[in-house]
Amino acid sequence: MTIEKRLFDLCLALILMCILGPIILGISLLIFLKDGGPIFYLSERMRSPDQEFYLIKFRTMKSVQHDRGVSGADKADRITPVGRFLRRTRLDELPQLWNVLCGDISFVGPRPPLREYVERFPDLYAQVLVSRPGITGLASVRYHRHEEMLLAGCSTSPETDAVYARACVPRKARLDLIYQNHRSLCFDMRIMLETIWPKSLKL
Secondary structure, three states, rough: OHHHHHHHHHHHHHHHHHHHHHHHHHHHHHHHHHHHOOOOEEEEEEOOOOOEEEEEOOOEEOOOOOOOOOHHHHHHHHEEEHHHHHHHHHHOEEEHHHHHHHHEEEEOOOOOOOOOOOHHHHHHHHHHHHOOEEHHHHHHHHHHHHHHHHHOOOOHHHHHHHHHHHHHHHHHHOOOOOHHHHOOOHHHHHHHHHHHHHOOOOO
């Protein structure tokens, strides 16, 4: 990560924390009142092939022990009404501003993968994780909806894992490597704008 990109991340994260602070507090209170605790969900992710961190999101599902893997239709019945709204609007991602401040992730980059996929595809992620992971990225704006459609057709955890590993991992990695070869602050800002207004830009 360049110094310019890190400074951009820090300044923007601090500004957004100040502006969105009341919204973050309001969502926290809503989750607590409607669904109880915990308010946040911590997920182990990889920022490099051998360095993990905990990604912070608002909790959108009923808590169960030993929850793991990507989310497909097999987990749909666990999504709370508040969680469904947060996922649809992507407000569940707001706590990741803390991860940006800590330097775990950037605003733009490949989505931080789960450890199990990094261990299963070490050569692929050795290339992808040269870039600092991000809240959003080229794969997020270009493949997220298609990924949701694929996983929505999976009714069991093994099926979800198989579809994700076979169809999603290589296609997302291909987009992440395209981003890596063209990354710049200008490109980052275009991806961020498309994340907020999907139909506003064509990259």
